[in-house]
Amino acid sequence: MAIIGRVTALSDDFGWTLGVVFRAFVKATNAAVGDLPGGHRGYQVLSASVRDRPESQSALCRQLGVDRTVMTYLLDDLEAASLVVRKPAPTDRRTRLVVATDTGRDRLRELDLRLAHAEAHVLSGLSEEDRAAFKGLLRRVAGHVNELDPVPSACQAVQDIAASTS
């Protein structure tokens, strides 16, 4: 795996390592959730609907990083499977609340177990301590990045580079 003889090998690239881990997790998760509508996204929707009680579909989209047009048929499928229901919000008839059914809650409990195994599988190269440290750091990065619109700053960085190299 390790490529010798170069100062910066591909295995040292942050983007590459992040992509490898992300793809492995998605693959493991999709296998773990089985025939759940929407695959690993379906799980996240179900999980969020139980744990965060999203106040609208679009809030859910923002949280999960899913496009709103995708969320429409994702919820269609989950609703057809009786795992969640769309309820009109009492305060605003434009918005729909996404609420898990009892079936959905039961299913989520079972899925949580499977997902924990998938996660453990992906992280099986680390000790218990290192896993906790890694997850903690990841959580901090996610929390920070989530409060930040990445694009403008990235563009700024590009401009800085352009200025410094021209």
Next chain:
Amino acid sequence: MAIIGRVTALSDDFGWTLGVVFRAFVKATNAAVGDLPGGHRGYQVLSASVRDRPESQSALCRQLGVDRTVMTYLLDDLEAASLVVRKPAPTDRRTRLVVATDTGRDRLRELDLRLAHAEAHVLSGLSEEDRAAFKGLLRRVAGHVNELDPVPSACQAVQDIAASTS
């Protein structure tokens, strides 16, 4: 951001945090590489062609987690931009070596700077020490997961769960 009142909030979910960070990085990277053919994937191909001298297109695909049909037109675009060339391998005329041109190497040097800024942007919530620790752990996870076909094991995990819950 933090959701209070639940034992396991969305922000504690490994898959969610991983997805947030990955999407933020891809977005920042795509912005950083500008008009490079293939966006952040184009960078990885260019980087790998310089640093790892891949012995074939399919080896490159496996390394980068890119489908071989995608690699075809990705290389078409990079070749059209004179950043890489496909050379027939001397040992096997079926395979093509992917070699960066001088233009490609120059471009890579510039892109490396931009990418370092994008990476720093995504990790800006961590101290210098924590960044190093995070990247080290990530590298270890990627290295381990990469030697492992995730799907069979995940399926095994699913069967274990099914056996334990039935």
Next chain:
DNA sequence: GCAGATGTTCTGCTGTGCAGACGTTCTGTC
């Protein structure tokens, strides 16, 4: 020499993000 395997490309199929349009509903202003 020949059957089977491998590398690359091409063609569909599917899933996903994105932009835009539309109908419904809410909000603020007159």
Next chain:
DNA sequence: GACAGAACGTCTGCACAGCAGAACATCTGC
């Protein structure tokens, strides 16, 4: 109360990417 503008959800069309399968050229083993 009426109206313009904004927000929410849905639908359509486009683009990109993964995946499966086929086709073609080439290599390997018998």
